[in-house]
Amino acid sequence: MEQVITASDHIKRYLIIPSGGSGVRMGAELPKQYIRLGGKTILQHTIEALAKHVDYIVLGISYDYRIIVEDMLQTMGLADRVHLTVAGRRRFDTVQRALRVVPDGVLVGIHDAVRPFVSGAVVNKCYEEAQRVGAAVPVLQLTESLRYLPEDGKQPQPSQAINRSHYRLVRTPQVFWSERIKEAYQQPFQESFTDDCSVYDQLYSDLALVPDTTENIKITTPDQLYWGEHLLSISRQERLRLTKKLLSSR
Numbered sequence: 001m002e003q004v005i006t007a008s009d010h011i012k013r014y015l016i017i018p019s020g021g022s023g024v025r026m027g028a029e030l031p032k033q034y035i036r037l038g039g040k041t042i043l044q045h046t047i048e049a050l051a052k053h054v055d056y057i058v059l060g061i062s063y064d065y066r067i068i069v070e071d072m073l074q075t076m077g078l079a080d081r082v083h084l085t086v087a088g089r090r091r092f093d094t095v096q097r098a099l100r101v102v103p104d105g106v107l108v109g110i111h112d113a114v115r116p117f118v119s120g121a122v123v124n125k126c127y128e129e130a131q132r133v134g135a136a137v138p139v140l141q142l143t144e145s146l147r148y149l150p151e152d153g154k155q156p157q158p159s160q161a162i163n164r165s166h167y168r169l170v171r172t173p174q175v176f177w178s179e180r181i182k183e184a185y186q187q188p189f190q191e192s193f194t195d196d197c198s199v200y201d202q203l204y205s206d207l208a209l210v211p212d213t214t215e216n217i218k219i220t221t222p223d224q225l226y227w228g229e230h231l232l233s234i235s236r237q238e239r240l241r242l243t244k245k246l247l248s249s250r
């Protein structure tokens with residue numbers, strides 16, 4: 001499964017979709033990426049949202065689902081553009097393994113299998129900014145207040161209000177020059193590595209923040225399936241219109 005894909009002379013866009021989670025917080029019979037929304041799996045919706053914006057996709061999956069995934073890729077006509085790798089125990093391990101088949105000298109995005117509502121405009125902007133700056137990530141401003149909980153729960157008080165203007169919610173796709181993120185992923189795992197930027201930050205500091213759209217939710221818990229159904233019921237055209245409006249207002 002793990003043979004390196006050859007890069008050609010112009011800058012190619014690779015995309016890793018870590019899809020090897022088991023969905024503990026969802027608590028469903030199947031891992032959540034294989035749950036159906038509107039007749040298709042969440043994984044298929046995610047691939048459909050991104051495939052037209054990239055050259056190659058690397059899907060990190062649990063071997064148990066290989067046949068289902070291969071059938072889905074055949075149906076989608078994507079079998080020759082998608083490379084399967086074996087998922088690891090943590091998201092970090094899945095991405096680390098998938099990076100082994102990505103050549104140097106290309107841009108590589110990493111996008112959660114369970115974020116099917118990402119906007120094409122945001123995907124393109126992240127690749128463009130990563131090419132220009134070094135790395136790029138979609139972020140969302142906070143629209144609710146935040147409180148900080150000190151570790152001992154006592155000092156100076158059990159919880160404190162903090163200035164939310166200094167914070168952003170971090171989403172995916174997170175896009176990098178491939179040789180840099182491959183180098184960063186050679187580090188041993190740390191608990192603070194909750195996404196790919198946190199791994200990259202250890203070695204580099206050139207990260208562009210791209211405004212994201214609200215819809216790019218990560219389907220994690222059962223209530224988010226309800227939001228997923230709702231977002232699917234809004235037509236693609238309408239979502240595109242709302243995305244353009246949002247991006248032009250920033």
Ligand SMILES: Nc1ccn([C@@H]2O[C@H](COP(=O)(O)OP(=O)(O)OP(=O)(O)O)[C@@H](O)[C@H]2O)c(=O)n1
Binds near residue numbers: 017020021111
């Ligand atoms: N060993 C793992 C764990 C997670 N992921 C992927 O990382 C993304 C974000 O992970 P998360 O939402 O935490 O998914 P799960 O690990 O499935 O969820 P949970 O933590 O509730 O089990 C998902 O696309 C998931 O499939 C992965 O590829 N390999």
Ligand SMILES: C[C@](O)(CO)[C@H](O)COP(=O)(O)O
Binds near residue numbers: 195196218220
């Ligand atoms: C990568 C990520 O989606 C960025 O927001 C997030 O950190 C994944 O967190 P999870 O707890 O592994 O789902």
